Amino acid sequence: KHASVLAPSILAGDHARLADSAQIVESLGINWIHLDIMDGHFVPNLSFGPQTVAALRKGASLFFDTHLMLDEPHRYIEAFAKAGSNLISIHIEPAYDHAATLARIRSLGCQNGIVLNPGTPAEAIEPFLDQVDLVLVMTVQPGFGGQPFRRDMLPKIAQIDRWRQERGLTFRLEVDGGVDLVTGLECRTAGADTFVAGTSFFGAADKASVARTIGSW
Numbered sequence: 001k002h003a004s005v006l007a008p009s010i011l012a013g014d015h016a017r018l019a020d021s022a023q024i025v026e027s028l029g030i031n032w033i034h035l036d037i038m039d040g041h042f043v044p045n046l047s048f049g050p051q052t053v054a055a056l057r058k059g060a061s062l063f064f065d066t067h068l069m070l071d072e073p074h075r076y077i078e079a080f081a082k083a084g085s086n087l088i089s090i091h092i093e094p095a096y097d098h099a100a101t102l103a104r105i106r107s108l109g110c111q112n113g114i115v116l117n118p119g120t121p122a123e124a125i126e127p128f129l130d131q132v133d134l135v136l137v138m139t140v141q142p143g144f145g146g147q148p149f150r151r152d153m154l155p156k157i158a159q160i161d162r163w164r165q166e167r168g169l170t171f172r173l174e175v176d177g178g179v180d181l182v183t184g185l186e187c188r189t190a191g192a193d194t195f196v197a198g199t200s201f202f203g204a205a206d207k208a209s210v211a212r213t214i215g216s217w
């Protein structure tokens with residue numbers, strides 16, 4: 001079982017001071033940061049691109065967990081790898097060569113991840129489980145921070161964790177959307193080990209305590 005990892009989502013921080021958000025995370029001894037990339041097509045919102053990721057890379061030694069919410073992620077893998085991403089995750093829902101794109105991410109020296117939306121059944125990603133470093137289960141419909149956690153995703157997390165154990169696989173199991181100290185612990189119990197927290201982290205007065213609590217799971 002993997003140790004629990006907190007990946008604060010910079011989307012919930014001040015976008016005029018993204019580097020400060022990364023610095024806050026790093027200064028608390030947190031190793032990961034979650035970077036949400038949106039294209040206005042796959043999700044009805046825009047965020048930032050590889051140029052911003054590269055600028056953040058200059059001042060941070062954090063593990064960049066890059067979540068691509070894009071219709072055509074295969075077109076941008078190289079750009080995000082070059083920008084300094086450590087892990088690049090891609091959604092299963094759009095039509096493109098998923099296996100080739102997952103392999104391409106690794107060939108560029110990054111870890112890879114496959115992501116599924118709340119409406120997508122676990123079976124959709126099952127064929128890729130032996131090809132990934134991380135599975136990301138969305139616990140909200142992606143596009144915006146601050147939405148309520150979807151408790152009906154817990155069985156999906158448990159199913160993917162079951163497959164992981166049955167097959168002796170070691171990918172990380174990450175959850176994203178509405179994750180806080182209550183809902184995150186429910187995900188941990190269901191089998192998750194990696195916790196994206198936007199609003200619950202950047203909105204917390206005592207961020208160190210959030211980090212300590214999640215780190216103790």
Ligand code: DX5
Nearest residue numbers: 142143144145146178198199
């Ligand atoms: C949703 C993004 C999330 C988001 C999470 O589209 O993928 O990473 O930042 O934010 P909270 O934790 O506020 O739900």
Ligand code: ZN
Nearest residue numbers: 036067176196
């Ligand atoms: Zn995300």
